[in-house]
Amino acid sequence: MFRAFVLSALVALMPLSAQAQVDRRLPDSQAEIQLSFAPIVREVAPAVVNVYATRISQQRQSLFGDPFFDQFFGRSPMFQQRPRQSQSLGSGVIIGENGTILTNNHVVEGATDIRIMLSDGREYNVDLVLADSATDLAVLAIANSEGQTFPTVQFADSDRLEVGDLVLAIGNPFGVGQSVSSGIVSALARTGMGITDYQFFIQTDAAINPGNSGGALVDMSGRLVGINTAIFTRSGGSQGIGFAIPANMARVIAAAGEAGGEIVRPWFGAQLQMLDSDLARGLGLEMPRGALITEVAPESPAALAGLGSGDVVVAIDGIPVEDPEALNYRIATKEIGTEAEFSILRNGESLVAQVQMAPAPPISDRQATISGNTRFAGVTAAELTPALAQELRLGFSVQGVAVVDVERGSPAQNLGIRSGDVILSLNGMEIRDIETFQSIASQRPNGWQIVLQRGGSVIRSFVSG
Incomplete structure (x- = not known):
């Protein structure tokens, strides 16, 4: 009862459910200002883990430690290679009671051994089920977990986030142990970061530092809205600009991992271009928003839906599309076999096209x-x-x-x-x-x-x- 009271007072929620509509308002009393995030942390923190990834690489070893001697004595196998061990620290989020974990791909990439530690100190070896460099996400599975159940975090609908919403970041910064920081959503749909193939990030000012990668960004319902993945910094520490992969993308990768580890993404089959002010005016647009189609592949879903060069995609299923990166993100989060409604502008007219979400044809076997x-x-x-x-x-x-x-x-x-x-x-x-x-x-x-x-x-x- 106390937890429900605290959450309702913090964000004025209707009964907590996946479809509840948030009534956002400022705290209007001293009692509300003094309320704590502790109930949310107690619920979520057990499902956030520390990730330890060990890598073994081969380092060239010179005779007497000096490469100069190699020129005279050759590169004998006894002097040529020496194993070198390195370890990276990160965080992860348990999203399945059987021990399925989401983390960042860069935390575990190239690892020969991966272990996780729960907030209560228990340690487990884990298997890498799926690694996806395109999204910088990876799915892990706790080894030998038969008969055990683990605490989990439930996914939120990240499309319901608004700038200004309160969020908590939970992870393992600098390897010091599990830590919590609070902040707000500073921006949505951040692009141009160069972090992953899908540039569509939640920006937050909750303190995120090295080691937080793969950790949880949660809302005031204790639901996962994003996977913390990167920071913008000049000093190596948090400067109030952190980025998280939206939960709706993380959910797709998690489902692929739980289904066996194969990712099949929808293919649109069109080349896209960013709109600038001059181009937007030439196309009769009031603002430079949307994704301009410059070329369509024959027999692609875009071609079969009747789309062509010069069309501007402005929305998918009623959700506005700001730029090509946003369009690619929206397509990547759709299910194969479904249809998506594309709102387009063609020669100043508004049209709607139904585009089939189909997989890309295989890379040539030639x-x-x-x-x-x-x-x-x-x-x-x-x-x-x-x-x-x-x-x-x-x-x-x-x-x-x-x-x-x-x-x-x-x-x-x-x-x-x-x-x-x-x-x-x-x-x-x-x-x-x-x-x-x-x-x-x-x-x-x-x-x-x-x-x-x-x-x-x-x-x-x-x-x-």
């Missing part, structure tokens, strides 16, 4: 790995498909073969070839298919004239054979 005595040995390339072109942020009209993998230490890596490069021509021969690439790249000429596209730039170079 691939080749180059081997033998050639500068391109170690490259695996695939013919460009619309889905692969969009993944590489290329236009659908780009022709060539895309490098999908480069073997470490291979001649191709030494040549400077990178994953994501699109090879356009070799020694004056246009590369349009995998057979042509394989035939030419396997040769050993006196020199190579290489033309490739990397990002938005075309690079031309000449190297020896």
Whole structure:
């Protein structure tokens, strides 16, 4: 009863339920100002864990500790490699009674051993079930947890958040142990952070520091609204600008982990552009908001829905779309097999299109790995498909073969070839298919004239054979 009274007094909630509408207001008495967040913390903190990830890397060891001696004595195996152990600290959130945990991918990436510690001091080994670098989220499972149940945090609908809402950040900053900080939602739908492929973050001024990564951002109902993932700092500590991945995205990754670890995202099949003021005026828009479609892949969901170049997507299922990053986020949180209602502007007219949420076509199975005595040995390339072109942020009209993998230490890596490069021509021969690439790249000429596209730039170079 006391907890319910405290929460209702803090934020004037109707009976706590997933669909309850929040009546936001300022505290209007001294008694309300003195109320505490302690009841929320007591409920949520047991489900927030410390994460310890151990990595083993190979470090080159020189004879007598001096690389100079390698030139004379060679690189004998006994001096060449030495295992080096490092450990990272982070946080995680238990979202399943069976011990399913959400954390940041960068906390556990490359780890050879992962352990978690509960707030009561119990420690467990965990298995990595899913790692998704695109969202910087990972799903862990407590090992040997049969017959045990664990405290959990329930997901909130992060789309219901408003700027100014109170939030609590719970995690393990600097490895000192579980800590709680309070603040407000400073901004929503922050983009351009360069943190993950899906730029759509909750910004908060609740103190977030190194070690908080993967921890919980909760609302005044004790529900998970985000996974703390990054800070903006010049000193290495909190400066009041922290970012969290919205719960609606985290929920998708958690469901994929619980279903077996495979992520299948909807594919829209259109290239998008940000609107500026001049472009918006030219399109008859009052404000530069929305996502401008510049190119549509044939037979893609966008094409099948009748969308085309010049259309501006302004909302999905009634939720406004501010920019292309917001559109990509909204699509990524939809379920495969459903339909989404796209509100668009075309030549000044408002239209509605039903877009099927379908998976991307598979990356072409027309691939080749180059081997033998050639500068391109170690490259695996695939013919460009619309889905692969969009993944590489290329236009659908780009022709060539895309490098999908480069073997470490291979001649191709030494040549400077990178994953994501699109090879356009070799020694004056246009590369349009995998057979042509394989035939030419396997040769050993006196020199190579290489033309490739990397990002938005075309690079031309000449190297020896």
